[in-house]
Amino acid sequence: MAGNSNNLNLAQESCISDPDQLQAPEARFECPICLAWLRDPMQTSCGHRFCRKCIQSWLEREKACPVDNKPLDKDNDIFPDNFTRREISQQRLKCPNIIRGCSEDLSPLDVEAHLLTCKYGVPKLPDNEKLRCSFVAFGCDSKFEDEPEQQRHLEQETQKHLMLLSQAYSKLILNNSASTSSAAIAEQANFWDPPSKNDSNAMQISSNSNESVHNLLRSLYEKIVVLEQKNREQDIIMANMSEQIASLNLTVSKLSLRYCNGCYLWSITDFKNKINQMRVNHQIMHYSPGFYTSTYGYKLCIRFNLSPKDPTYVAILIHMMKSEHDNSLEWPFTGRISVTIVHPLDSFQNMRETMMTRPELEAFKRPVQDLNPRGFGYTEFVLIEDLFAQGFIDNNNLVIKVNAQPV
Amino acid sequence: MANIAAQRIKREFKEVIKSEEVAKCAIKVELVNDNYTELKGEIAGPPDTPYEGGNFILEIKVPETYPFNPPKVRFITKIWHPNISSVTGAICLDILKDQWAAAMTLRTVLLSLQALLSAAEPDDPQDAVVAKQFKENAEMFHLTACHWTNIYAGGPSVNKDFDDKIKKLVEMGVDEHEARVALSSYNWDMERATEQLFS
Structure with a gap:
């Protein structure tokens, strides 16, 4: 039965969906109620024809003709119309499946019954026979039984189709760029x-x-x-x-x-400039960093300036400095201090003077300030011009070596 | 849906589509859902009436007992007519009620509605206000129906006086359609319409 009802469905559907198969009856053979071929035709007293079932259903509700509204009594005013019945049964219709090879000639009333068993009927094939959405290439999977359904889908799903299109487009662009450089x-x-x-x-x-x-x-x-x-x-x-x-x-x-062990080389940089400044201002004095006679020995520094008596000479003096180990040392400082102006090229030309400390001088007493204001040395060590003339100034530097050794 | 109803609507649908009225654009039927229970109808306003030039959309619901019972039809397009509710679009037409006959079809229903637009029945009204105006002030009824056709059905006749009055009320914060209903009901008397709207 299940198979049969399925077939019934198929036959009706194919009958409806194919306009050629729907053979509308002539007006005189058509029931005004069901609009199909008169089946078991009845005529009313007012002269209208209906299927028996149709007019009986109608007259159960109303007491008038569906066509002209004339009063009708369901028991007295309708009669079987055997003339029309015979005429219809003599009508011959081709099976709607004639295009697929069925050669049956049928009475109009038998068409439906025949279609149920007609071997030329088109089974409603599964998905692959159904109409596809025209956007199937872009990923719309919808399927339809007929064109109107397809048409409706196209109208209703415009948004979805646009989205699918734009996705496909962007994918295309990406693939394009990716294929060249992936x-x-x-x-x-x-x-x-x-x-x-x-x-x-x-x-x-x-x-x-x-x-x-x-x-x-x-x-x-x-x-x-x-x-x-x-x-x-x-x-x-x-x-x-x-x-x-x-x-x-x-x-x-x-x-x-x-750790210089009392022997310190002092390089006075930018010598010319310093000399010029000192020539303008005689008070300018340059001090070397403090150095030690031994690791825990006396701390002293070199002072370099122009001689206050004759500014054409340079003065080189030694100053004692306060250090953290002064307590462990014997004061006044006693020892030998040699001062050398170093010639950059020729050590024979070095100018060297050596002096012995003199304990009675303030300069060698334990310093009470960071730097003992009294110095000891040579206020007129050498003429400035001799320094230049004899080539002591190398690369604008003057190097003074002091070696202080306590005794 | 009963098989006979669906079968009949399918056949009728084809009948309407093939009919010469469709060719003349006077009537039209479209399917709304797949099982033929709801359709959308459209009729053109008949010539020499206030509805001329307008297109009126109809909602058609087919009962399971069709064609033994009439289809349920109402106007979706707002219309000013004594036999059609200006609020709901409900239609007072005998063939859609007790005078229905199984031999009638969608085509005949639509043509009957068109005829109703040509010939109102003010003594069997659906909208009492409209019917009263129709009987007492025919000229005002004509202008109002023309105006509604213009606004809602795409009719050609523009009534600037009416439009201005509605605009004034809208500027006072009244909904446009409510303003139109109030003015139409009071023969476009601003004072009375305003009184009614703000009472």
Whole structure:
């Protein structure tokens, strides 16, 4: 039965959907109620024909003719119309399946029954025979029994179809660019290792190049962030290190002063400029850093200025300085101090003077200030012009060597 | 839906589509759903009436007992007519009620409605206000029906005086349609319409 009812459905559907198959009866053979061929025709007293079932159903509700509204009594005013019945049964219709080869000639009333069993009927084939949406290429899977249904779908789903179209379009563009450079992208993607916090899989080029480009951009962005951060860290480390280096340099130079064993080479830089300034202002004096006669020995420094008596001479003097170990030393300082102006090229030309300390002088007593204001040395050591003339000034530097040895 | 109703609507549908009225654009039927229970009708306003030039949309609901019972029809397009409710679009027409006959079809129903637009029955009104105006002030009824046809059905005749009055009320914060109903009901007397709207 199930198969039969299915067939019935098929036959009716094919009958309705194919206009050629719907053979409308002539008006005189048509029931005004069901609009089909008169089946078991009845005539009313007012002269209208109906199917028996149709007019009986109507007269159960109303007492008038459906066509002209004349009063009708269901028991007395309707009669079988056997003339019409015979005429209809003599009508011959071709089976609607004639186009597929059925050659049956049928009475109009038998057509429906025949269609149920007609072997030329078109089974309603599954999906592949159904009408497809014309946007099937863009991913619309809708299927239809007939064209009106398809038409309605096209009208109602415009939004969806537009979306499918735009998706297909953007995919097309991406594929286009990806097909030319996907190898390069893949290579680059491997090259730029994603940051550790990123999922490494995210960088793999998938078949969806849109995603991979997106992933590439994302990991590039993350990489940049990480690099910037590292850069900043490095800057800070560099700054710290150069600070350390500077302080180490300071320590080293201090140590070199402490461990010079009383022999100190003082390089006066920018010598010409300093001389010129001193010539203008005789009060200007230059002091060397303090150096020690031994690790825990006396601390002293060199003073360099123009002679207050004759400013064409330079004066080189020694000053005692206060140090943290003065308590452990014997005062006044006693020893031998030699002062040398070093010739940059020829040591024979060095100008060297040696002097012995004189304990009665203030200059050698334990200093009460950082620097003992009294110095001891040569106020007219050498003529300025001799320094230049004899080639002591090398690269605008003058080097003075002092060797102080306690005895 | 009963098989006979669906079968008949399918056949009628073809009948209407092939009819010469459709060719003349006087009537039209469209399917609303797949099982033929609801359709959309359209009729052109008949010539020499206030409805000329307008297109009126109808809602048609087919009962399961069709054609033994009439289809349920109402106007979707707002219309000023004694036999049609200006509020709901409900139609007072005998063939849609007790005078229905199984031999009538969608085509005959639509043609009857068109005829109703040509020949109102003010003594069997659906909208008492309109019917009263129709009987007491025929000229005002004509102008109002023309105006409604212009606004809602795309009719050609523009009534600037009416439009201005509605605009004034809209500027006072009244809904446009409510303003139109009030003015139409009071023969476009601004004072009385305003009184009614703000009472």
